[in-house]
Amino acid sequence: xxxTEDDVACWVLKTTRPxxxxxxxxxxxxxxxxxxxxxxxxxxxxxxxxxxxxxxxxGRDRPGVHALGELTGGAEPDGEGWSVPVTFxxxxxxxxxxxxxxxxxxxxxxxxxxxxxSNPSWLSAGQFGAVLSRAGESRLRPWTA
Numbered sequence: 001x002x003x004t005e006d007d008v009a010c011w012v013l014k015t016t017r018p019x020x021x022x023x024x025x026x027x028x029x030x031x032x033x034x035x036x037x038x039x040x041x042x043x044x045x046x047x048x049x050x051x052x053x054x055x056x057x058x059g060r061d062r063p064g065v066h067a068l069g070e071l072t073g074g075a076e077p078d079g080e081g082w083s084v085p086v087t088f089x090x091x092x093x094x095x096x097x098x099x100x101x102x103x104x105x106x107x108x109x110x111x112x113x114x115x116x117x118s119n120p121s122w123l124s125a126g127q128f129g130a131v132l133s134r135a136g137e138s139r140l141r142p143w144t145a
Contacts, residue, residue, distance in 0.1 A: 001068070002021070002042065003042075003043060003046060003122060004046070006073035007122070007124065008046060008051070008122045008124075009122075009123055009124055009125040009127070009128040009129075010052040010053060010054060010122065010127075010128040010131070011047060011050075011051060011052070011053040011054075011071065011120045011121070011122055011123075011125040012053070012054055012109075012110070012111045012119075012120060012121035012122055012123060012140055013036040013038070013053055013054070013055055013056065013084070013086065013119050013120055013121075014054050014055075014056045014057075014058050014111065014119055014121065015036070015055060015057055015058065016057075016058050016059050017053075017057075018057055018061070018062065018066070019034050019055070019057075019066050019067065019090055022034070025107050026054060026090050027090065028091060029089065029090065029092065029107065030089065031069070031088065031089045031090075032087070032088055032090070033072065033085065033086070033087050034079050034085070034087075034088060035078070035083045035084070035086070036084050036086055037078075037081055037082070037083050037117060037119060038075050038082050038083060038084050038118075038119045039080075039082070039118040039119060039120075040081070040082050043120055043122075044074070044075035044082060044084075044120075045084050047071055047074050047075050047084055047120065048071065048074055049070075049071055049072055049073050049074065050070055050071065051064060051070060051071045052068070052069070052070055052128065053068075053069055053070060053071055053086055053088075053120075053126055054067065054068050054069070054088075054109070054123075054131065055067035055068075055069070056111055057094065057108060058115060062094055062096070063096070063097040064094045064095050064096040064097040064098075064099070064100065065091065065094055065095040065100075065131055065135070066090065066091060066094045067088035067090045067093065068088065068089055068093060068131075068132075068135060069087045069088035069089055070084050070086065070087060071084055071085070071086055072085040072086060072087055073085040074126075084120070091135060095131055095134045095135055097112065099134055100112060100130065100131070100134070103130045105124075105126040105127055105129075105130050105139050106126075106127050106130035106131065108123060108127065109121075109123055109124075109127045110123075113121075
């Protein structure tokens with residue numbers, strides 16, 4: 001399926017490094033400006049500043065959504081490939097993959113169905129809504145759905 005702007009409610013940027021390994025001083029509720037690697041594809045042309053995104057930790061140790069944020073620019077070549085600038089706010093508690101797998105809408109997300117896929121992945125409006133509802137105030141949800 002070839003995506004359009006209307007399909008994407010949120011970009012998913014995956015990492016194998018937990019937030020503490022990305023920045024040892026990163027505390028829940030605080031924002032960090034980062035640059036994330038992305039694979040060159042037509043999807044990069046759909047990415048723009050202001051669009052929602054999330055940080056997904058892959059792997060066996062606490063997989064799921066660890067931070068919410070937004071793109072601060074579009075994808076650009078960075079010398080070794082492509083990257084996109086983002087600002088993420090770290091959640092106090094991640095939204096675990098296990099929580100999303102049992103949700104009838106969220107479990108259809110590309111990041112769950114094809115966990116080995118490359119960056120960027122994406123969520124539909126319903127899937128992003130499921131993440132936001134689980135992020136809630138207790139997990140430092142920085143905006144409303």
